[in-house]
Amino acid sequence: MPEFQRVALDSLRQPLETGVISVARANAHVTFPARVQLIAAMNPCRCGHLGDAALACSRAPRCAADYQSRVSGPLLDRIDLHVEVDPVSARDLALPPPSEGSEQVALRVARARAVQSKRLEGTGQRSNAELDGPTLEAFATPDASAQALLLQAADAMKLTARGYTRILRVSRTIADLASAEQIARVHMAEALSYRRRPPRA
Numbered sequence: 001m002p003e004f005q006r007v008a009l010d011s012l013r014q015p016l017e018t019g020v021i022s023v024a025r026a027n028a029h030v031t032f033p034a035r036v037q038l039i040a041a042m043n044p045c046r047c048g049h050l051g052d053a054a055l056a057c058s059r060a061p062r063c064a065a066d067y068q069s070r071v072s073g074p075l076l077d078r079i080d081l082h083v084e085v086d087p088v089s090a091r092d093l094a095l096p097p098p099s100e101g102s103e104q105v106a107l108r109v110a111r112a113r114a115v116q117s118k119r120l121e122g123t124g125q126r127s128n129a130e131l132d133g134p135t136l137e138a139f140a141t142p143d144a145s146a147q148a149l150l151l152q153a154a155d156a157m158k159l160t161a162r163g164y165t166r167i168l169r170v171s172r173t174i175a176d177l178a179s180a181e182q183i184a185r186v187h188m189a190e191a192l193s194y195r196r197r198p199p200r201a
Helices: 006-010 013-018 062-068 073-077 102-119 133-139 144-157 161-177 185-193
Strands: 020-024 029-033
Touching: 006 073, 013 020, 013 073, 073 161, 102 161, 133 161, 144 161, 144 185, 161 185
Parallel strands: none
Antiparallel strands: 020 029
16 A cells, blocks of 8 residues: 555545545546445555564664555544454464364355345445444444443544444444344454554654
């Protein structure tokens, strides 16, 4: 992501928020659907070796702050899941496969999507990612313990209203994957772990 110009990246903000994109020209104004699943990646710094003293450049960690700040906080706020992936070593390739394979994960996802489709029938919404207003309040209200954790994290992480809403949506999905009726503290904790603080200049 940071290799794109900042103005190009920030032009994604409105389509990601509204699910539509408008193109305005002198003689016409056209709106297109833009409900997308954005998947983006970035290295921690330009050289990609932050945290490895043997390979990192001489400007670390300052270079990481400069590089990551190319992606604005408001754009990061519109991305639901922020996952840090550790580098894979040659030794990692010799490890046994995970206990849950891709087929089992796909089945869990399909079951969760089916639950969402049934829950949202007649609302005009298709998935938890679209929950808003009354449907968000009706279907993504956490239990007391999870709500307390969310409010505590909102203060500590300086969450925006948008970030708060997105965490509720993600925690609802995590609960669906676990076949849980209500969002519990464990689901909320996992959703919060996927939230990254915006970079500082």
